[in-house]
Amino acid sequence: MLMRPPKELDDWLKHHLFDTVPMAIAVIDQAFNLVYANKAFEQMFGPWQDRKCYEVYKGRDSMCPQCKGAVAFQNGQPVVNEEVGYNAAGNFTRYIKHTTPVVDDKGRIPYLIEMCTDITETEQIRREYQLLFDQVPCSILIIDKNYRIVKSNERARTMLGDLEGLHCYKGLKGVDHKCSECTARQTFEDGELHTGHHIWRTLDGQTIHLHVITVPLRLSNGTFDMVMELAVDVTQTLKLEDGLKFAHTFLETMITTSMDGIFAVDNEGQVSIFNPAARDTFKVGPDQKVSRQSLAGMLPEGFMRQVDAGTQHVYLPETEVTDMTGAKVPVRLIGNQLKIEGGSTGMAFSIQDLSEIKKLENEKLEAERLAAVGQTVAGLAHGIKNLTTALEGGMYMLSTGMQKGNLERIQKGIEMLRRNIERISMFVKAFLSFAKGRQIKARVNNPADIAQEVVEMYSTKAEELGIQLQFELPQTLASAVIDYESMHECLTNLVGNAIDACSVSTDGGSRVTVRAFEKNGTIIYEVADNGCGMDYEIKKKVFTTFFTTKGLGGTGLGLLMTKKIIQEHGGRIELESEPGQGTTFRIRLPRRRLPQSASDGEA
Amino acid sequence: MAKTIMIIEDEPDIRDYLMAALEDSGFRACTVEAQANVTEAVHKVMPDLIVLDVMMPKRSGISIYKELRNCLRLSKIPVAMLSGITVRTEFMDNGFRKLVADDTIAPPEGFVEKPVDLSAFLELVGDLTAQSK
Numbered sequence: 154m155l156m157r158p159p160k161e162l163d164d165w166l167k168h169h170l171f172d173t174v175p176m177a178i179a180v181i182d183q184a185f186n187l188v189y190a191n192k193a194f195e196q197m198f199g200p201w202q203d204r205k206c207y208e209v210y211k212g213r214d215s216m217c218p219q220c221k222g223a224v225a226f227q228n229g230q231p232v233v234n235e236e237v238g239y240n241a242a243g244n245f246t247r248y249i250k251h252t253t254p255v256v257d258d259k260g261r262i263p264y265l266i267e268m269c270t271d272i273t274e275t276e277q278i279r280r281e282y283q284l285l286f287d288q289v290p291c292s293i294l295i296i297d298k299n300y301r302i303v304k305s306n307e308r309a310r311t312m313l314g315d316l317e318g319l320h321c322y323k324g325l326k327g328v329d330h331k332c333s334e335c336t337a338r339q340t341f342e343d344g345e346l347h348t349g350h351h352i353w354r355t356l357d358g359q360t361i362h363l364h365v366i367t368v369p370l371r372l373s374n375g376t377f378d379m380v381m382e383l384a385v386d387v388t389q390t391l392k393l394e395d396g397l398k399f400a401h402t403f404l405e406t407m408i409t410t411s412m413d414g415i416f417a418v419d420n421e422g423q424v425s426i427f428n429p430a431a432r433d434t435f436k437v438g439p440d441q442k443v444s445r446q447s448l449a450g451m452l453p454e455g456f457m458r459q460v461d462a463g464t465q466h467v468y469l470p471e472t473e474v475t476d477m478t479g480a481k482v483p484v485r486l487i488g489n490q491l492k493i494e495g496g497s498t499g500m501a502f503s504i505q506d507l508s509e510i511k512k513l514e515n516e517k518l519e520a521e522r523l524a525a526v527g528q529t530v531a532g533l534a535h536g537i538k539n540l541t542t543a544l545e546g547g548m549y550m551l552s553t554g555m556q557k558g559n560l561e562r563i564q565k566g567i568e569m570l571r572r573n574i575e576r577i578s579m580f581v582k583a584f585l586s587f588a589k590g591r592q593i594k595a596r597v598n599n600p601a602d603i604a605q606e607v608v609e610m611y612s613t614k615a616e617e618l619g620i621q622l623q624f625e626l627p628q629t630l631a632s633a634v635i636d637y638e639s640m641h642e643c644l645t646n647l648v649g650n651a652i653d654a655c656s657v658s659t660d661g662g663s664r665v666t667v668r669a670f671e672k673n674g675t676i677i678y679e680v681a682d683n684g685c686g687m688d689y690e691i692k693k694k695v696f697t698t699f700f701t702t703k704g705l706g707g708t709g710l711g712l713l714m715t716k717k718i719i720q721e722h723g724g725r726i727e728l729e730s731e732p733g734q735g736t737t738f739r740i741r742l743p744r745r746r747l748p749q750s751a752s753d754g755e756a
Numbered sequence: 757m758a759k760t761i762m763i764i765e766d767e768p769d770i771r772d773y774l775m776a777a778l779e780d781s782g783f784r785a786c787t788v789e790a791q792a793n794v795t796e797a798v799h800k801v802m803p804d805l806i807v808l809d810v811m812m813p814k815r816s817g818i819s820i821y822k823e824l825r826n827c828l829r830l831s832k833i834p835v836a837m838l839s840g841i842t843v844r845t846e847f848m849d850n851g852f853r854k855l856v857a858d859d860t861i862a863p864p865e866g867f868v869e870k871p872v873d874l875s876a877f878l879e880l881v882g883d884l885t886a887q888s889k
Binding site for chain 2: 534541546553565573732
C-alpha cells in the first residue's frame with residue numbers, strides 16, 4: 154500500500170508542487186482546450202485561459218497535422234517527443250514534451266497532462282559544436298580501440314568519403330594491415346598527444362599529405378577508449394616548399410655559374426654573396442674573405458653609398474673598378490637595393506667585366522680604320538687619274554696655244570696647270586693626315602657646345618649666301634667624353650657640305666638645320682639641308698672614296714675623315730638623301746661606347 | 757656638216773680640255789650641267805655623241821645614262837662613258853653590269869679611260885659619229 158506522507162508535506166504536494174516544478178505543465182481536454190496550467194507554463198507560453206493547445210504552443214488556428222495528443226487520447230499511451238513552437242515572447246522555441254493520458258475509473262481518457270522542458274539553448278550549443286566539428290579547417294576522425302572509424306566530420310567526409318565503420322588503415326590508405334607508424338596506436342598506448350606525417354588517398358584517388366595530431370577522447374572519469382585524429386592537408390605547403398627549394402637551388406646555380414659577377418651585402422654589413430665571376434673580376438682568391446669596407450674601396454667612389462640611399466637601381470654602363478692588385482678594370486656595374494615589403498634588407502650588385510669586349514672593340518675599330526684606308530687607296534687612284542687628266546688638259550691648252558700663238562689659250566693652260574698642281578699638294582696633305590691615324594684626345598665636353606660653335610662659325614657665310622642656318626637643341630645634353638677638335642672637324646665638314654649643297658640650288662628658301670639631342674643613351678647630331686640632294690650612286694660612294702662634290706675645291710676626304718673620327722668615338726654616321734629634296738647626315742654616338750677620357754688613358 | 761659632241765663632266769678643267777681638243781679636230785663641242793633636267797638639254801641639242809663622266813657630285817653619270825636609254829628619242833644617240841674608276845676592258849666586260857643591273861639597258865657604245873689618250877679619244881669620237889647620219 155502506498156504510504157501516506159505526513160499532513161504538511163501532503164498539503165504542500167497538493168497545493169504548491171504543481172506551481173513549483175521547473176517544468177511547464179498543462180491539462181488538455183478532448184476538445185484540445187487548455188483547462189489548467191501551472192506558473193511555469195504561463196511563463197513559458199504566456200496566457201492560456203480559454204485557448205486551444207495549438208493556439209498557445211504553435212500560434213495556429215487549427216489542429217496540428219500530426220497531433221500526438223489525438224493519438225494519446227485514442228490509445229492511452231504516454232508519448233515523449235521533441236517539438237518546436239513559439240514562447241510567450243513569440244520567439245522560436247524548442248522543447249521536449251511528455252504527454253501522459255489521464256484515465257478515469259471507467260477507462261475513458263478525459264484529459265492529457267502535457268509537461269514541457271525548454272531545450273532551445275542546449276540545442277543551440279549542441280548545434281554550434283556540431284558546426285565547429287564539421288567545419289573546422291581540418292579533417293577529424295574518431296577512432297575506437299579496434300581502429301575502426303566511429304565518426305568523421307564533414308570536411309573528412311567531403312575529402313575522403315564516408316569511412317564510418319571501416320578500419321582506419323583500410324579507409325585512409327587502402328591497406329589491410331595496421332600501419333607501422335601509427336599515431337592512434339601511440340596515443341592508445343600512453344594516453345598522450347602524438348603527431349605525425351601521413352599520406353592518405355582522397356575520394357577522387359589523389360594522394361594527399363597530412364599533418365596529423367592524435368589525442369585521447371577522455372571520459373569524465375579520465376579513462377578513454379577512443380582517440381580523436383585531427384589532420385591538416387599540407388600538400389600545398391609541401392609543394393611550395395619544394396618550389397622554394399627549387400628556386401633556391403636554381404638561383405644558387407645561376408649565381409655560381411654566371412659569367413657576370415654577382416655580389417650582395419646584407420644589412421649587417423656582411424658580404425653575403427660573392428660569386429666566382431666576381432672573384433675573377435676583383436682578383437679575389439677562392440677562400441679569401443671580402444669585407445664591406447674593402448668592397449666599397451674597389452667600387453667607384455661613392456657608388457655603394459648611392460645604391461644604399463637610392464630607391465631605384467643605379468646603373469653605370471661603363472665605369473672602372475679597382476681589383477685586389479690595384480689594377481683598374483673596365484666594367485658595367487649595376488647596384489640594387491634589396492627590398493622586402495618596402496624595407497631594405499641589403500644591396501645586390503651585378504658586374505660585367507668589359508676588358509675583353511674593350512679589346513675586341515678596339516680591334517674592330519682598327520680593322521674598320523684599315524678598311525677605310527684601303528678603300529681610300531682605291532679611291533686615291535681615281536682622284537689621281539682626274540688630276541692627271543686635268544694636268545694633261547693644261548699641257549694641251551698650253552702647247553696648242555703656243556702653236557696657234559693664242560695667248561688666251563696659253564694663259565688658260567698655265568692657269569689649269571697651276572690650279573691642279575695646287576690640288577695635288579692639298580690632296581697629298583689631306584691624305585697623309587688621314588693615313589697617319591691621329592690618336593683622338595677625348596675629354597669631358599658638352600656635346601651641344603661643339604655644334605653651337607660650328608653653327609656660329611658658319612653663320613656669316615650662310616647669311617652671305619642667303620641660307621637660313623639654325624641650331625636646335627631640344628633638350629639639355631649631359632657632358633660626354635668627346636675629342637672636341639675632331640668632332641668640331643666632323644660637324645664643320647657636314648655643315649660645310651650642307652651649305653655647298655644649298656648654294657648650288659637656285660630656287661632660294663635654302664635651309665640648313667643642325668640639331669643635337671639624345672635618345673636612349675645615344676647622342677645624336679643631325680645636319681639637314683634642303684639642297685640638291687644625292688642620287689643612289691653618289692650615296693654609295695660618299696664615305697668610301699676620294700669622292701668630291703666640290704669640283705676643284707675639295708679633296709674628297711672630308712666625309713671619309715668624318716666617318717673615321719666617328720668610328721673612333723664608337724659611333725656611326727648615317728645618310729638620308731633624295732635628289733632635289735636635300736640631305737640629312739646623322740651622327741650617332743652611343744654613350745656606352747664613347748672612348749675613355751684621354752687623361753685616364755695616359756695614366 | 758660638223759658633228760656635235762656633248763660633254764657631261766663636272767671637272768671644269770677636264771671639260772674645257774676635251775672641248776678644246778674636239779673643236780681643234782673640227783667637231784662642234786657643247787656641254788650641259790649634270791642636273792635633274794639634263795635630258796631636256798639633250799633634247800634641245802640632239803648631239804651626235806654624248807661623252808658622259810661616270811662619277812659626278814650632283815648626279816651620277818650612271819643615272820643619266822639610264823634615263824637616256826629609257827627615252828625613245830634619245831636612246832639612239834651613242835654614248836661614250838668617261839671615267840678613271842676602272843680600265844676600259846673591265847668596264848665593258850662586267851663593270852657596267854655591276855652599276856646597271858637592268859639587262860634591258862645595253863652597255864654604252866664606248867668607254868674613255870682617264871687619263872685620256874687624246875688620239876685614241878678623237879679616233880673613238882670619229883668612229884662613233886661616222887655611224888650616225
